[in-house]
Amino acid sequence: MTRRFDSRFAIPLVALAIGVGLASTAHAAAPQHVRIAVDVPYPPFEYRNAAGELEGFEIDLGNTLCQRAKLDCEWVVQGWDGIIPGLLSRKYDAIMSSMRITPARERQVRFTRPYAMSPKVWGARRGNDISLDDPASLKGLSVGVQRGTTQDSYITQQYAGTLDIQRYAKAADVALDLESQRLDLAFLNYPVALDSLEIGNPDSQFVQVGPRIDRPESTFGKGNAIAVRPRDKELAEAFDQALDSVYADGTFETLMHQYFDYDLRPASRKTDS
Structure with missing residues (x-):
């Protein structure tokens, strides 16, 4: 939370009224x-x-x-x-x-x-044999994305006819369903995947699938x-x-x-x- 400014410390401006001795005070704009x-x-x-x-x-x-x-x-x-x-x-x-x-x-x-x-990344449970280069191996698999994000747009454009796309209100729910095996894949913002799935940690049950993605600009901005x-x-x-x-x-x-x-x-x- 940023520090709030207190108008009590504003410097008053005094205007003199001729013959009356009245003063009026104005405060600096908050x-x-x-x-x-x-x-x-x-x-x-x-x-x-x-x-x-x-x-x-x-x-x-x-x-x-x-x-x-x-x-x-x-x-x-x-x-x-x-x-x-x-x-x-x-x-x-x-x-x-x-x-x-x-x-x-x-x-x-x-x-x-x-x-x-920040790039985007695919995540899957360790040991799953999934290849993004083989569309046939993806047929019928489920992927989780956060609804309304650029990840959602990319998956919809590229994989709507191949993957079973599950959309979630929060990225944390995607990670939870991947962990509970209700999903085969997750497509997340890379920093979020590092935090929630611990992708890159050799002791994690999840691994990165394929390279990080940040193109095309028309989708990812x-x-x-x-x-x-x-x-x-x-x-x-x-x-x-x-x-x-x-x-x-x-x-x-x-x-x-x-x-x-x-x-x-x-x-x-x-x-x-």
Whole structure:
């Protein structure tokens, strides 16, 4: 949670009334209050700790951006299925929840410049003989994806006639059903798969199948960005200026390395730094 500004400390302006000696007091304008929506849990981007408080990479980054943009921000938890409708109906003012910039979403919301880019990955139980290069071996297998994500779009476009696609409200539910053997495959955001399936850990019961995927751009977008309502150009610009600032002084990389052991920066940001 970012620190709130207290208007009690605003400096009063005194106007003298001739012959009366009356004074009037005006307070400096309070910082803009901005509500930011996140889909929880989505570790390591956002999740609740043992005390029930929100933590994660995007929580830390968002709090830093709000401080630099001099915004009074609060976090609002919202399920992914309704996250854009909630923004458009003014339940909150921004979305910062690993939302990819895609053409379809750009028709609904205004995005900042991208701040992160994470690939997608297939996961399966260890010992399962699954080859993505052999479509016949995939016929009839089930795959879990989070509904309404770019993962959902990719699987629907590429495998609708081959795999039994199961859609879930939360990525955590995909991992749970893969663990309980109700699914043969999961297609998840790579950092989420590392956290929930421990892909890459030799002791994990799950393994990565095939390479990481982040193309085509028409499906997976240009990177993760903050979304605001189309008319809120000034708010998007305030976030963009704050993002430029955290990239310029190394703060973004410091935060990134606290949660990830690989580069999360989109290509456009790598050339800027």
